[in-house]
Amino acid sequence: AFKSRGSLPAAPGPNRTPFFGNALQIDNKHPVVQFKDWATQYGPVMSLRVFSQDIVVINSDQAAKDLLDAKGSIYSSRAPPYFGYNLMSKSKRMVFHPYGDEWRKARKIMHRLLAPTAMSTQGTSQELESRQMLKELMDGGSPKQILASKERGVSNTWHFFDSFKRFSSSSIMTLCYGHRFVSSCDPTIVEIFEAMDTLSLKCQPGAYLVDALPILRKLPTALQPWVREAKELHEQEWKTWGRLLDRCKKEVMDGTARECFIGDLLREGAALETEKERQEAQLTDLDIGYAACALLEAGSDTTASTIASACLAMILHPNVLAKAHAELDRVVGSDRLPALEDEEHLPYVRACIKETLRWRPPTVMGVPHAVVQDDVYNGFHIPKDAMIIDNIYAMSHDPKRFANPEVYDPERFHLSHPGTAAEYAGKRNVKERDHFAYGHGRRICAGIHMAEKSLYMAITRILWAFDIARADGADEIRADPHDERYTDGFVSFPNHFGAKFTIRDDTRRATIENEFKNAIVTWESEGLEAVS
Numbered sequence: 001a002f003k004s005r006g007s008l009p010a011a012p013g014p015n016r017t018p019f020f021g022n023a024l025q026i027d028n029k030h031p032v033v034q035f036k037d038w039a040t041q042y043g044p045v046m047s048l049r050v051f052s053q054d055i056v057v058i059n060s061d062q063a064a065k066d067l068l069d070a071k072g073s074i075y076s077s078r079a080p081p082y083f084g085y086n087l088m089s090k091s092k093r094m095v096f097h098p099y100g101d102e103w104r105k106a107r108k109i110m111h112r113l114l115a116p117t118a119m120s121t122q123g124t125s126q127e128l129e130s131r132q133m134l135k136e137l138m139d140g141g142s143p144k145q146i147l148a149s150k151e152r153g154v155s156n157t158w159h160f161f162d163s164f165k166r167f168s169s170s171s172i173m174t175l176c177y178g179h180r181f182v183s184s185c186d187p188t189i190v191e192i193f194e195a196m197d198t199l200s201l202k203c204q205p206g207a208y209l210v211d212a213l214p215i216l217r218k219l220p221t222a223l224q225p226w227v228r229e230a231k232e233l234h235e236q237e238w239k240t241w242g243r244l245l246d247r248c249k250k251e252v253m254d255g256t257a258r259e260c261f262i263g264d265l266l267r268e269g270a271a272l273e274t275e276k277e278r279q280e281a282q283l284t285d286l287d288i289g290y291a292a293c294a295l296l297e298a299g300s301d302t303t304a305s306t307i308a309s310a311c312l313a314m315i316l317h318p319n320v321l322a323k324a325h326a327e328l329d330r331v332v333g334s335d336r337l338p339a340l341e342d343e344e345h346l347p348y349v350r351a352c353i354k355e356t357l358r359w360r361p362p363t364v365m366g367v368p369h370a371v372v373q374d375d376v377y378n379g380f381h382i383p384k385d386a387m388i389i390d391n392i393y394a395m396s397h398d399p400k401r402f403a404n405p406e407v408y409d410p411e412r413f414h415l416s417h418p419g420t421a422a423e424y425a426g427k428r429n430v431k432e433r434d435h436f437a438y439g440h441g442r443r444i445c446a447g448i449h450m451a452e453k454s455l456y457m458a459i460t461r462i463l464w465a466f467d468i469a470r471a472d473g474a475d476e477i478r479a480d481p482h483d484e485r486y487t488d489g490f491v492s493f494p495n496h497f498g499a500k501f502t503i504r505d506d507t508r509r510a511t512i513e514n515e516f517k518n519a520i521v522t523w524e525s526e527g528l529e530a531v532s
């Protein structure tokens with residue numbers, strides 16, 4: 001063990017070199033695999049250092065419970081990347097807010113939209129969006145894409161991931177702004193996903209020396225070239241968030257805004273008299289624009305990645321798909337879509353969703369927390385201001401907790417876990433928790449209820465509608481552990497794989513056609529964009 005600042009040792013971890021600490025050892029390409037191996041080697045709590053930044057990695061369910069949950073008052077801050085948060089996001093990206101009043105206010109504002117009680121209206125948006133997703137999977141793309149490809153005489157560039165991303169982002173967009181994304185080619189979707197990729201890259205440990213060496217922030221601005229780069233990146237992403245905000249402002253002014261989260265915030269902001277009041281209430285343009293940004297960024301890729309992983313799991317395990325089909329046939333039949341009310345009667349399908357989140361949690365190492373005072377755990381010193389990594393992947397693949405963790409096996413949760421992830425997250429006994437995909441403690445995913453509803457709607461309906469298999473001529477799909485087959489970055493996505501979605505029978509085909517037509521009628525009657 002390393003000597004720590006106090007008399008107690010630091011938690012064990014790989015050897016460090018002077019000045020760099022472990023900076024040169026961390027595998028920036030596939031940290032998931034490396035951190036899981038380190039977890040096996042060093043145990044529940046491990047320590048690293050990158051330059052002068054202490055990092056404590058939490059590898060076991062119990063340690064996460066003891067620290068992130070039970071000591072939430074000191075373990076709920078963040079160690080925001082200076083470049084990505086302070087400079088590029090003007091300290092407004094809520095996911096990175098340090099623990100304190102600003103975070104509390106932002107989370108309270110979001111709670112109005114994301115609380116379970118707000119679900120009744122949200123359920124509608126996800127329910128309708130999932131019909132378009134089914135139609136696209138059935139037809140092999142959106143009408144616009146198919147037509148454009150035909151006209152240009154090229155093969156269709158649609159990939160089924162596009163439909164998952166459109167589904168998740170359009171559901172959130174409708175709630176935030178009262179507008180849909182009718183197509184995955186919508187330029188705003190493209191901008192949002194590109195901005196997320198940029199942010200992910202810019203926030204990677206080691207991307208900017210100024211993140212790790214605060215002393216550099218004291219240099220004259222002329223000697224900090226990254227300040228200019230961050231300003232340009234901010235301006236670039238604000239083109240998207242500012243444009244959406246301006247459109248909503250205009251609609252609120254001329255009375256055409258649909259009921260939506262950002263419209264409500266704008267009305268509240270307008271009711272405040274001074275800029276100071278708006279700042280205190282966090283209702284300035286930047287606050288409101290970045291609130292929508294937080295929701296779209298936190299909720300789109302995570303949800304879409306989980307739907308993609310569920311499909312991957314079904315291709316690898318046809319026996320699981322057959323069992324899900326049998327349950328759906330028994331409970332729902334073929335002439336109507338599965339509905340929210342069916343959920344309690346579909347324990348196996350629900351278990352498949354839980355197992356997907358355990359097997360391939362999309363935020364593999366959560367969002368780093370930070371501890372705000374010195375602490376002791378199991379005789380090890382946890383230094384104040386250490387970055388705390390919630391090693392969700394290692395916990396979800398701990399063989400002591402989940403036997404044969406690489407095996408995708410919904411039986412782990414079938415019948416034993418009828419409740420939602422939010423219910424199990426609050427359990428005192430950590431062994432009763434289902435999985436850890438939504439993180440821990442006071443920073444646990446703010447969108448957990450919405451995520452659960454979206455995943456249920458999307459995955460249940462896909463399983464109901466289709467046989468899913470490897471596409472003809474596609475590369476072999478192997479049940480490899482989480483490696484280069486998944487992308488790196490905050491949200492880990494399966495790399496593209498070739499899948500074939502075959503509608504199970506003509507009754508289901510007709511049901512999807514009908515329900516999609518009905519969705520168009522509903523969207524049109526509500527003044528929403530219906531078709532591209």
Ligand code: HEM
Pocket residue numbers: 094095096097107110114172294295296298299300302303306361362363366367368369390437438439440441442443444445446447448450451455
């Ligand atoms: C499968 C879907 C999702 C997964 C697996 C997921 C997972 C996570 C995780 C691991 C965190 C960090 C928790 C921590 O720090 O301990 C988080 C934070 C967050 N999530 Fe989600 N998420 C999902 C969907 C959503 C959705 C749909 C929304 C909203 C529309 C959302 C909004 C947020 C927000 C705002 C935060 C920041 C919370 C804070 O810093 O206080 N998430 N999520």
